[in-house]
Amino acid sequence: MSTLKIEDYDRLRSKLPNRTGGWVPGTAVYCRGYDMMDDLVGRVDFFQSLVLNITGQLPEERFAKWLHAAHICVSWPDPRIWCNQIGAYAAMARATVNAASSFGNLAADSVMYGQGTLPIGTRLIQRLHTQHLNEKKSVEEIVDQEIERKGGKVNIMGFARPLASGDERVVAMRRTAKNLAYQDGAHMQLALAIEELLYNRYSETMNFTGYLCAFMSDLGYSAEQVHRIFALIVVNGVTASFSEEAEKPVDSFLPLRCEDIEYTGPAKRALPDMTDE
Amino acid sequence: MVNRSVKSRKEPFVKKASTNIWQEQPVEHNPYLVEKTHLRGYDFDELTQHCDFTEMFYLLFLGELPNRNQKQLLQLLLVTFISPSPRHPASRSAMSLGGGKTFPQHILPASLGIAGGEYLGGRQVQLCMQLIQDNHQIIPALWLEEQEARLAEADKALLAEGRIIYGFGQQYGEIDPYASLLADKFLGKSFSGPHLTWCAGLVEELKPYCIGWLQTGIVAAVLCDLGFPPHAGAGLFQLIQAPGLLAHGLEAYPKSRTEFPFVRDEDYDIVDT
Known part of the structure; x- marks a missing residue:
């Protein structure tokens, strides 16, 4: 069943084939066939090299500009946001900025918000688009089917959001895309149609994940590629929250009295005789 | 016309976080400092005098002190899986972190992250626990019969990785004999539970597919028998393996970089794409 045999493993014990690139000391550093120092450094954008x-x-330059905008608009310097809290706690614990940025960023690998939602949202809009195109399902049928799948809840990945309705990030990114001369593709058109229906029925709109997944799907990216490209998308806000709290005295970030954690467990009780067990 | 302007939902957030686990009694003159603590209702000072690690572990996570069988089962789990193989990607990460002189405080969390994966990691334990809990009322042979069509169409690589029937697969193209040995430590004992027994039955039925226990499958079954929910599986697996990962990382830390293999330039093949 395995695609590899013992002789294949043996061959790979000390040999390392790599399609991405690598360093040939004294010659060059290669990246996907480019000489990094001569062809890429100072010539392409960071996000172009990431996608490469x-x-x-x-990718083309305007896509890198769009990626820059996406990374800015989703990463806020507000330590109340869950991932940013990790940055603030890291500062309070006097952990390193790398611990803050790495683990705060990791916090957003979540099904509620952040990067963790992106592969789910991308798979969903691509699946719905296929149903719309090949099975001729109407937008109404699609929305009803997804709400039924969630037991009657309006909980469709990419639509609605915690804490507030509406989404200023979608407005900003739609404006940015327009300025970069991007047209709405088939996935975005479907997402907008779903949004319109949800808005009319429930006053809920597309959120940043929905926008991003539809946009990336229109450009032909897979769910896995979307997750990889946006792996660090919240790091900016996490580091901001770390930097703010690192300048303050320890224990000063929302300090808690003992009574501020409500104990809801068993009442005080005596230990049983431990020699019985 | 869709209006995307933002309006707070004004969700009714509670004023205080709550916990069933830990209760702190403040000193009189400073409400931030602690005078006495209780864990799950028991005086913590008394617990430290009378309980061993396994009992405290069980109490902490499950809310009650374990009976004899529960304690034996948990203790065997904790000692059997205290360290992944040094060839496991998480151990190799720990050694690489140590050998790379990463700040020592990062060795454990970074390697634990790798131990959370869907192949031989925490995520696989969680998904296996879900599979067991959803299906353990069905006789393994019948359950497998129901899966026949799905298995015939399944991606063979994913099947081997234990990512179709989570927790059961192959290593290096074969059933892992060592995992089978480890499973035997838990089977047929006074403390063996129904979930593990169901999995052992499943393993018998899976033989024609050349699929057997993965270590994650054993951990998942035992955690089910101990009463843990599936979502606890990933983190508990990481926690159980943490001592071994840190040990490998700390052992590597004082070594020089030449005490670890480094692929020679002539063996590093940049494939022309």
Whole structure:
């Protein structure tokens, strides 16, 4: 069943084939066929090189500009946001900024918000688009089916959001995309149609995840590629929260009295005789 | 016309976080400092005098002190899986972190992250626990019969990785004999539970598919028998393996970088794409 045999494992014990690139000391550092120092450094954007590393394709400059905008608009310097809290706690614990940025960023690998929602949202809009196109399902049928799948809840990945209705990030990113001369593709058109229906029925709108997944799907990216490209999307806000709290005295970030944690467990009780067991 | 302007939902957030686990009694003159603590209702000072690690572990997570069988089962789990193999990606990460002179405080969390994966890691334990809990009322042979069509169409690589029937698969193209040995430590004992027994039955039925126990499958079954919910599986697996990961990382830390293999330039093949 395995695709590899013992002789394959033996061959790979000390040999390392790599399609992305690598360092040939004294010659060059290669990246997907480019000489990094001569062809890429100072010539392409960081996000172009990120997408190149992940997909093997060097994207156009305007896509890098769109990625920059997406990374800015989703990463806020507000320590109340769950991932940013980790940055603030890291500062309070006097952990390193790398611990803060790494683990705060990891916190957003979540099904509620952040990067963890992106592969789910991308798979969903691509699946719904296929149903819309091939099975001729109407937008109404699609919405009803997804609400039924969630036991009657309006809980469709990419639509609605915690804490507030509406989404200023979608407005900003739609404006940015327009300025970069991007047209709405088939996935975005479907997402907008779903949004319109949800808005009319429930006053809920598309959220940033829904926008991003539809946009990336229109450009042909897979769910896995989307997750990889946006792996660090909240790090900016996490580091901001770390930097703010690192300057303050320890224990000063929302300090808690003993009574501020409500104990809801068993009442005080005596230990049983431990020699019996 | 869709209006995307933002309006707070004004959700009714509670004023205080709550916990069933830990209760702190403040000193009189400073409400931030602690005078006495209780764990799950028991005086913590008394617990430290009378309980061993396994009892405290069980109490902490499950809310009650364990009976004899529960304690034996948990203790065997904790000692059997205290360390992944040094060839496990998480152990190799720990050694690489140590050998790379990463700040020592990062060795454990970074390697634990790798121990959370869907292949031989915490995520696989969680998904296996879900599979067991959803299906253990069905006789393994019948359950497998129901899965026949799905298995025939399944991606063979994923099946081997234990990512179709989570927790059961192959290592290096074969059933892992060592995992089978470890499973035997838990089977047929006074403390063996129904979930593990169901999994052992499943393993018998899976032989024609050349699929057997993965270590994650054993951990998942035992955690089910101990009464843990599936979502606890990932983190508990990481916690159980943590001592071994840290030990490998700390052992590597004082070594020089030449005491670890480094692929020679002539063996590093940049494939032309």
